[in-house]
Amino acid sequence: MNDYLEAQYEKVALGINTMADAIKEGNYLSNKLQDVAEQQVAMTRRQVESAERQAIVAERPRLYSELDVWDMLTELGLVGPYRMQCYQFLCENDQKKRQVFGIPPEMRLDALFQFMTAAGVRIRDIIL
Known part of the structure; x- marks a missing residue:
């Protein structure tokens, strides 16, 4: 047991x-x-x-430098006084600068000229 x-x-x-x-x-x-x-x-x-x-x-908002503006205008094919006129317009107007950079590259030049015309900037005859 x-x-x-x-x-x-x-x-x-x-x-x-x-x-x-x-x-x-x-x-x-x-x-x-x-x-x-x-x-x-x-x-x-x-x-x-x-x-x-x-x-x-x-x-x-994204900030674009003066160099960014200059490079973009060069890529668009602007030369000489025309590039300088557009450069000055964009550098003096941050809102338009942001708008131009927000547009597809192939439409930027037309938009830039429209913005400048609407702002009363006399655009010289631009030859690309």
């Missing part, structure tokens, strides 16, 4: 040890999953902050 009880005790002890190991392993896995979830939350926060910063930057 003693052997039988001892065998039963060993089975119960083995079951309890197995159960304890499973709980320990479950806790370990739960902790690891929690760590991963916390890392994902932190990464998502950084991504949201980055997106918010990008949205703020996107709302700011």
Whole structure:
């Protein structure tokens, strides 16, 4: 009878040890999953902050330098006094400068002449 009880005790002890190991392993896995979830939350926060910063930057108007204007006018094929007249007009009028840069390149020259005419600038006979 003693052997039988001892065998039963060993089975119960083995079951309890197995159960304890499973709980320990479950806790370990739960902790690891929690760590991963916390890392994902932190990464998502950084991504949201980055997106918010990008949205703020996107709302700011782009600033075009005098060199940008000069290069664009050169690309349009303007030369000599004509380029200088257009350069002066755009550098003195930031709104028109932004508008011209916002137009597709193949339409910029026509738009620029329209802007200048509307502003009362007498455009010299431009030969490209």
